[in-house]
Amino acid sequence: MTPGPIAHPLLAATAGSLGGVVVLDLSRVLAGPYAAQFLADLGATVIKIENPSDPDVARGFPPYLRHGDEEVSGYYGQYNRGKLGLALDLAGEDGKQVLKDLVARADVLVENFRPGTMDKLGLGYEVLAEVNPRLVYTAISGYGQTGSRSRRPAFDNTAQAAGGLWSMNGYADQPPVRVGVTIGDLSATLFGVVGTLAALRHAERTGQGQLVDVAQVDSIMAMTETAVVEYTVDGKVAAPAGNEHAWVRPYQLFPCADGQVFFGGYTDKLWRASCELFGTPEAATDPEIDTMRKRFDIEVYERRVRPLILGWFADRTRAELEKLAGDVIPLTAVKNIGEAVDDPGTAEREMIVEADYGEFGTLRMFGQPIKLSATPATPARIANRLGEHADAVLAGLAGYDAQRIAGLRERGVI
Known part of the structure; x- marks a missing residue:
């Protein structure tokens, strides 16, 4: 022993x-x-x-x-x-x-x-x-x-x-x-x-x-998340995609009035909530972009979805967008390390x-x-x-x- x-x-x-x-x-x-x-x-x-x-x-x-x-x-x-x-x-x-x-x-x-x-x-x-x-x-x-x-x-x-x-x-x-x-x-x-x-x-x-x-x-x-199985199943080799996800959309960085925010309202539920919050409820039922699978299509996304989101964010600050999003949709200001350290939420979590x-x-x-x-x-x-x-x-x-x-x-x- x-x-x-x-x-x-x-x-x-x-x-x-x-x-x-x-x-x-x-x-x-x-x-x-x-x-x-x-x-x-x-x-x-x-x-x-x-x-x-x-x-x-x-x-x-x-x-x-x-x-x-x-x-x-x-x-x-x-x-x-x-x-x-x-x-x-x-x-x-x-x-x-x-x-x-x-x-x-x-x-x-x-x-x-x-x-x-x-x-x-x-x-x-x-x-x-x-x-x-x-x-x-x-x-x-x-x-x-x-x-x-x-x-x-x-x-x-x-x-x-x-x-x-x-x-x-x-x-x-x-x-x-x-x-x-x-x-x-x-x-x-x-x-x-x-x-x-x-x-x-x-x-x-x-x-x-x-x-x-x-x-x-x-x-x-x-x-490496899905990169291994994408290669072993489909033979696809993962490549740089910048701030975009390989296929989930919208799920990336967007510019706003004073910086950038991350917005990830890609599910149907989150998309409907986002359209309501930003005053465009008709986009939630638009037959071209009313489902997640349709919005994942890169051509549809670039032509219809991204321009809509850019319009939502263009004249609003990071703080305004976070306040509007609240507990409803995933939208977060992209903070530098100083802002992250000094955020009250960081202190709350010790x-x-x-x-x-x-x-x-x-x-x-x-x-x-x-x-x-x-x-x-x-x-x-x-x-x-x-x-x-x-x-x-x-x-x-x-x-x-x-x-x-x-x-x-x-x-x-x-």
Whole structure:
């Protein structure tokens, strides 16, 4: 039976839904750290383990909170909030043993190195599963742990390119455009969290851990909506369509008096409601455009439907259109990120939280989108400094005494 954590205040189970779960986070930059941060928000005790001489490069990413000549990365803070910090050199035998001692009492390990890296260190899944058979080992990588491409280096753009998404994004008469956020990392994060929780439940029920293998390329392919089946069924290769849906109409961006709005009144019910709201009830019964299937026809849409909608919106502002649409039809102003952050609805959902960094000031960052009624998440926390909690982690989780910890520090292991 795997021994439990040694008593220490920093390692005490929280009130969150994952309270008592101990996670070792060896990952860097985004996909792995964000997955571990999800678990931390939900109550897990997450220990961020970094190389003392080569820490997470995200510590140097902008934007920065500054105090004198010192700075703290807001990027790092957003994806590593609420974690404990341990700097550990895994190159030597001392460091490897420390990790094994931590693994013996942990529930989950998260890493996003290129496949084979942990094996070269002698710390791959098979080795660590011998130490702790209950261990859920989550490995996020570009191409996955298996297959002929597994050892290839990969970034977010690699996944967007290899997974087919890049070729689908942009405008038909221009070269493809990457999705404007690191969706390859972010999609792997979400699938990594789902896989980790599924494996954790299995481990808690049976005592059997497992390897959770999540690839960025696989994750992107799983987010291409209907593109795969359109190809396998009809041989159709998805191509950029700009702001338009491949076949749902109206369902796109439209100009208005002071910007753009999204309008998606494509069903018969929504179309009738839209025609009533904008004072053209006769359009709802016009035999050429009175059904959804007729409005989906591109020639009919361009000739009859789009001009009608453009007329509805031309002299109205975004705010006027949103107010008119209300709770009746799907019409939303296209907001920049500042407008989205400052929207009262964002505050109502607690999607901007504040972490107090003392003399560095306050970091405002996005909150936790998962809302749990009985065990709410705790996202408004600061990130760890490099190696900040070494003594507490090694004493509280591995059971090391002060002399042993001091020896590790003297030898540069921590």
